Amino acid sequence: MKFFICNECDKVINLDTDDIELKCCNKKMEEINLSNEDNHVISLQRLGNFVNIKIDDGKHSMNNVHKIVFIIIETSEGYHKKYLNSEESLCDFILTSNEVLKRIWCYCNLHGLFMMEL
Secondary structure, three states: OEEEEOOOOOOEEEEOOOOOOOEEOOEEOEEEOEOOOOOOOEEEEEEOOEEEEEEHHHOOOOOOOOOEEEEEEEEOOEEEEEEOOOOOOEEEEEOOOOOOEEEEEEEEOOOEEEEEEO
16 A cells, blocks of 8 residues: 655545656645654454554644544455544444454654554
């Protein structure tokens, strides 16, 4: 999975292909690489098909200056994406019975893209 950002409006998109040049605000979008910082902790709790994801134990800053923008879980069936707009840096997903978790991605507007391999 690849991620791209518009440096004009801060829009972030994700794609499963790299065969396309993306534009936003009439400018080429830049690819986002994984952050090499180790200051965001992704945690996972699963109960059956219910999955709870927390960033920094649900206490990551969530304001206009510093926030987790989205969390993606990648599974054997594709991916699920949730944008966060609350005061908590956590979210819940419900999987089908045959879905297997592969990776968790999160994007912090200050520190970049983080991924946890499962």
